[in-house]
Amino acid sequence: MEIQGARVLVSGATGVLGGALARSLAAAGARLVLTGRDDARLQALAADLGGVPAVAADAVDVTALRAVVDTATAALGGLDALVVASGVVAFGPAADADDAVTEELFAVNTLAPMSLVRAALPQLSDGGAVVLLSAIVADAPTLQMAEYSATKAALSAWASVLRRELRGRSLTVLDVKPPHVDTGLVDRALAGSPPRLPEGHDQQALVDTILEGMRAGKREVAYDPKAGELVLR
Numbered sequence: 405m406e407i408q409g410a411r412v413l414v415s416g417a418t419g420v421l422g423g424a425l426a427r428s429l430a431a432a433g434a435r436l437v438l439t440g441r442d443d444a445r446l447q448a449l450a451a452d453l454g455g456v457p458a459v460a461a462d463a464v465d466v467t468a469l470r471a472v473v474d475t476a477t478a479a480l481g482g483l484d485a486l487v488v489a490s491g492v493v494a495f496g497p498a499a500d501a502d503d504a505v506t507e508e509l510f511a512v513n514t515l516a517p518m519s520l521v522r523a524a525l526p527q528l529s530d531g532g533a534v535v536l537l538s539a540i541v542a543d544a545p546t547l548q549m550a551e552y553s554a555t556k557a558a559l560s561a562w563a564s565v566l567r568r569e570l571r572g573r574s575l576t577v578l579d580v581k582p583p584h585v586d587t588g589l590v591d592r593a594l595a596g597s598p599p600r601l602p603e604g605h606d607q608q609a610l611v612d613t614i615l616e617g618m619r620a621g622k623r624e625v626a627y628d629p630k631a632g633e634l635v636l637r
C-alpha cells in the first residue's frame with residue numbers, strides 16, 4: 405500500500421511503539437486518527453502531530469471500539485489501514501497465575517484487537533492493511549510468560565486465518581512479532597516481575613520495518629535471533 409495520503413487508525417497510540425508508529429506514519433504522509441486509553445497523553449500526541457483527531461477508549465469496551473472506528477471513518481472519509489499497538493504483559497509461573505489478570509491479558513491482547521479489526525473491516529479499502537502487534541513469544545512461548553505468550557499466539561493464529569479468508573480483498577494482514585524492545589512495557593506489568601530479558605532491539609528499526617512491511621504487503625515481521633535482525637516475510 406501507499407502510505408503517503410493513507411487514512412490510518414492507530415490504536416495504542418499512547419504507548420511507546422504505538423506513538424512511534426504514529427509519528428513515523430505521519431512523517432511518511434499518512435492521515436491519522438489516534439486512539440489509546442490515557443486521554444491526556446493521547447491529546448498531547450495528537451496536538452504534537454498537528455491536531456489530528458484522537459478518541460480515548462478502553463480496549464475492553466467493545467462498544468467504545470466500534471465508536472472509535474466510526475469516528476475515524478467519518479473524520480478521514482474512509483479507512484485504508486488499522487494499526488493495533490495496544491497490549492499488556494504479566495509475569496510469573498503458569499500454575500500461580502491470577503484469574504483476573506489472565507482475563508485482562510486476553511481481553512486487551514487478544515479479544516480487543518479482534519473486535520477492533522472486525523469493526524474496521526467493512527470500512528477498510530481493498531488493498532489496505534491491518535497491522536497487529538503480537539510478539540516473538542507467539543512462536544516461542546517463554547517461561548514466566550505463559551499467559552502473555554498464549555494471548556499473542558492466539559492473536560497470531562487468528563490473524564493467519566483472517567489473512568487467508570480476506571485474500572479476495574488484497575488486504576495486507578501484517579503480524580508483527582517483535583523481540584524485546586526497551587519501551588518500559590515490562591515495568592507496567594499487570595503482575596509479577598520480568599525474567600532476565602535480552603538486550604532490547606532498536607525501536608526505530610522495528611517501526612521502519614513495519615512501515616516497509618505495509619508498503620510491500622508482507623504478512624509477518626519476525627526476528628532472526630542468530631542474525632540479530634528483523635525479517636520481513
Ligand SMILES: NC(=O)c1ccc[n+]([C@@H]2O[C@H](COP(=O)([O-])OP(=O)(O)OC[C@H]3O[C@@H](n4cnc5c(N)ncnc54)[C@H](OP(=O)(O)O)[C@@H]3O)[C@@H](O)[C@H]2O)c1
Pocket residue numbers: 415416417418419420421422440441442443445461462463464489490491492512537538539540581582583584585586587588589592
Ligand atoms: N516492548 C516490547 O518488548 C514488545 C515486544 C513484543 C511485542 N510487544 C507488543 O507491542 C505492543 C506495544 O507495546 P509497547 O512496548 O509500546 O507498550 P506500552 O508502551 O506499554 O503501550 C501499551 C499500549 O497499550 C495500551 N493499553 C493497555 N491496556 C489498555 C486498555 N485496557 N485499553 C486501551 N489501551 C490499553 C496503552 O494505553 P495507555 O498507555 O493509554 O494506558 C498503550 O497505548 C503490545 O501489544 C506489546 O505486547 C512489545
